[in-house]
Amino acid sequence: MMKLTKNFIILFILKIDKNLLKILNSRNYLVYNKYCIFIFINLIMLKNLNYISLDLETTGLDIKKDEPIQIGIVKFDNNFNILEKYKSYIKPQSNSLDLKNIVKFVTNINVNDLQDAPYIQDILKQISKYFDKNTVIIGHNIMFDINILSKYMDLSFVKTLDTFHLSHSIFHFLPSYSLEIISEILKKEYNIIIDGDYHDALTDSLASYNIFKFFVERFGNLSNKFPILKNCILRSESIYNQIFDIKDDYYVDKSNYFLPGLKKEVAVNSKIINKGPDNTISKSKDGDKFYVGDESFKKVLYDIATTNKKGIICFQNPSKLKIAKTLLSNLGVKNIGYLGNNSIFDKENTNLFLGKDNFNFFEINFLIKYFSQYDKGHGFLDLSLANDFKISNFLQKGIDKKLSDIVLANHYNLFEFIKNKNISDYKIYFFDRDTWYNSLSKYLNKPFDLYFVIYKLEFFIYKYEIKGLDIYELNKFYTKFIIFTGILFKEITKQFIGISKDIVEIDYIKGNIDFYLSNKLFNSLREDLLVISEKLENEDRDCIVDFFDDMDDIFNNICLIKKMMYDENKFYFTFYRTNNLINYQEFMDFFDKNEVVFFSNNTKEGFYSIGGDKSYSNIKLSKQNDKNKIIDNISKHNNIFILCVNKNKSKELFEYLLNNNYNLNYELLFENITGGVGKNIYYSQIKNKKIVVGGFEFLLNLMSSKISFDHIYVYYAPGAFEKQIIKDIHWYTGIL
Numbered sequence: 001m002m003k004l005t006k007n008f009i010i011l012f013i014l015k016i017d018k019n020l021l022k023i024l025n026s027r028n029y030l031v032y033n034k035y036c037i038f039i040f041i042n043l044i045m046l047k048n049l050n051y052i053s054l055d056l057e058t059t060g061l062d063i064k065k066d067e068p069i070q071i072g073i074v075k076f077d078n079n080f081n082i083l084e085k086y087k088s089y090i091k092p093q094s095n096s097l098d099l100k101n102i103v104k105f106v107t108n109i110n111v112n113d114l115q116d117a118p119y120i121q122d123i124l125k126q127i128s129k130y131f132d133k134n135t136v137i138i139g140h141n142i143m144f145d146i147n148i149l150s151k152y153m154d155l156s157f158v159k160t161l162d163t164f165h166l167s168h169s170i171f172h173f174l175p176s177y178s179l180e181i182i183s184e185i186l187k188k189e190y191n192i193i194i195d196g197d198y199h200d201a202l203t204d205s206l207a208s209y210n211i212f213k214f215f216v217e218r219f220g221n222l223s224n225k226f227p228i229l230k231n232c233i234l235r236s237e238s239i240y241n242q243i244f245d246i247k248d249d250y251y252v253d254k255s256n257y258f259l260p261g262l263k264k265e266v267a268v269n270s271k272i273i274n275k276g277p278d279n280t281i282s283k284s285k286d287g288d289k290f291y292v293g294d295e296s297f298k299k300v301l302y303d304i305a306t307t308n309k310k311g312i313i314c315f316q317n318p319s320k321l322k323i324a325k326t327l328l329s330n331l332g333v334k335n336i337g338y339l340g341n342n343s344i345f346d347k348e349n350t351n352l353f354l355g356k357d358n359f360n361f362f363e364i365n366f367l368i369k370y371f372s373q374y375d376k377g378h379g380f381l382d383l384s385l386a387n388d389f390k391i392s393n394f395l396q397k398g399i400d401k402k403l404s405d406i407v408l409a410n411h412y413n414l415f416e417f418i419k420n421k422n423i424s425d426y427k428i429y430f431f432d433r434d435t436w437y438n439s440l441s442k443y444l445n446k447p448f449d450l451y452f453v454i455y456k457l458e459f460f461i462y463k464y465e466i467k468g469l470d471i472y473e474l475n476k477f478y479t480k481f482i483i484f485t486g487i488l489f490k491e492i493t494k495q496f497i498g499i500s501k502d503i504v505e506i507d508y509i510k511g512n513i514d515f516y517l518s519n520k521l522f523n524s525l526r527e528d529l530l531v532i533s534e535k536l537e538n539e540d541r542d543c544i545v546d547f548f549d550d551m552d553d554i555f556n557n558i559c560l561i562k563k564m565m566y567d568e569n570k571f572y573f574t575f576y577r578t579n580n581l582i583n584y585q586e587f588m589d590f591f592d593k594n595e596v597v598f599f600s601n602n603t604k605e606g607f608y609s610i611g612g613d614k615s616y617s618n619i620k621l622s623k624q625n626d627k628n629k630i631i632d633n634i635s636k637h638n639n640i641f642i643l644c645v646n647k648n649k650s651k652e653l654f655e656y657l658l659n660n661n662y663n664l665n666y667e668l669l670f671e672n673i674t675g676g677v678g679k680n681i682y683y684s685q686i687k688n689k690k691i692v693v694g695g696f697e698f699l700l701n702l703m704s705s706k707i708s709f710d711h712i713y714v715y716y717a718p719g720a721f722e723k724q725i726i727k728d729i730h731w732y733t734g735i736l
Helices: 018-026 101-107 111-115 120-128 142-149 163-170 179-190 201-225 228-234 239-243 297-305 318-330 347-354 361-375 386-395 411-420 438-444 450-466 472-496 513-533 538-555 584-590 627-636 647-659 677-686 696-704 720-735
Strands: 008-011 030-032 037-040 044-046 050-058 068-076 082-089 135-139 159-162 244-246 291-293 311-315 406-410 427-430 503-506 559-567 570-577 595-600 608-610 620-623 639-644 667-670 690-694 711-716
Touching (some): 050 142, 082 201, 135 201, 142 159, 159 163, 163 201, 179 201, 201 361, 228 239, 228 244, 239 244, 297 318, 311 318, 347 386, 386 450, 438 584, 450 472, 450 538, 472 559, 538 570, 620 720, 639 647, 647 690, 647 711, 690 696
Parallel strands (some): 427 595, 639 711, 667 690
Antiparallel strands (some): 030 037, 044 244, 559 570
């Protein structure tokens, strides 16, 4: 007998009214079998507003300079019936119709398509009918499209919904949240197919429509399973409360708010299976030096995992850590520990959070994400947006987490952890290209970022606001710190005038007349810190005091200031100490309670060594600095990776391959040119013939995702760096 939940009504019908079926089908209520109809009652409906999904293709990504070249609009009602579709090419107003190669590549729009197209002013009357005071605009990164369109017309709408943010709530652990990837997931896993090519404005509008429709259906399902979701939305000012017609028939006892715990990993004391007889590491008695020789990465990890000693395996590089995780899992290590955030929530803080009188948009999205992952049986939370971390940090419970016998960590988390915890019973294995104390030196000299201080202050305000504490003085302090940061950055900008370099050395910001205003504000903030310290919890007070002590140290010494890109024409700055250099003995003193093994691919005196020059992969590897010779050999391969660390040379290669129609036979995937890392990794996984170009870190990302190539060409990796890259490729491709 089929077991049904309370959300289904069973109709045994011999003769079914076709009009009734049509209505029920339009609302996605029906599930059929041979004998009856199961009607799924979704308690979430859209309010009767004007819904459109919108997409623009443009000449570039600069809102001020670039123009639309195509528009697509899909109008639909609150039952997701599509009422109208609109699509038009748009002729740019600039004199030149030359499109960038990347625009032609991505959109398939060329000059001929635009030659006889109307100007934007000619279609404003046609598209203005889609916008009124009841319009809800849906799209992927929709504010970009709205900002572009707003240059030409006054847009009228009630709200916008960004499917980029919606996707983060219901799709988890994806390599990319681009419109194409989400659409591929919908097609692959849910058989929701969108006709047309991506980056066609109408196709992309339909994709956004489908994501929104899927989101509403998914949300309806979750809110039926977890009624507290509906209850929270009714207490919110978010757009969901404005567009969802919610009937809340569920009473929630405020004294018993909780989030169900995500399913945990297997127990810490799980055993390793398939223990091998030959254990190179356990045989070694040499405490000063450790030489493995020509052993594969898999063999070294196997030996570490099968010793009877607890071990922490560390990597500076996250992709190498991911490779190690995959290999250890394949070797039968059933519970691999990690140093980092825990997923255990504090009951009191959770109750405070869920008991709020009002929820904003990102808080509702976090709750949808949490219940979605719980519903799918995930063991830990996918925190993919900045605000996710803000909420999660508030909810997390401070615990002394028992470590597994085998633990993976990046160097930074290890250094942070070892400052406060005694892990003397663990042997520490350092991997990566960094040798000896370099990684610790980087940790001690990590950049100081004022935006991180701003984020922490925002978190404290958020935390105390939920707790109902007085935040007036903290808000004043936060506002003053924002002003201080702006003035300091303005004064620093003058130091870069007439300099082409991205780093300058500053002698003593404190007392420097060039930084008079920021010094004055900093001193004032120091005084204010005494006032707000009385209102902060001890841990939070210590955190802010540490930040200001760090700034004092930086401003009172020679420091390096690095210019960082914030936007195409905007910059911010990070600070580096120059007085925190350490030697090898100081590195070893940091781990005086632990036995330490530090691996390197370099076989030199004083280094712990691995790997030699032997290759453990079937991948052919060539060093080739001649672009033409690489191009001549492309037809011999199906899957090629060309390693190039110079973006200009990569762009030159892309232009050549595109202009000579290599994109007709191969998928062209260029790091930072044809998309972000995640998007390029995704397409590298699913495309049978591809030419992939990128840097060493990008290659490691591909390796950690088990993506193989017929041939790797090292095209441009200058100096000693090239030799190290080749050694690393030989060693780490043992996974493939």
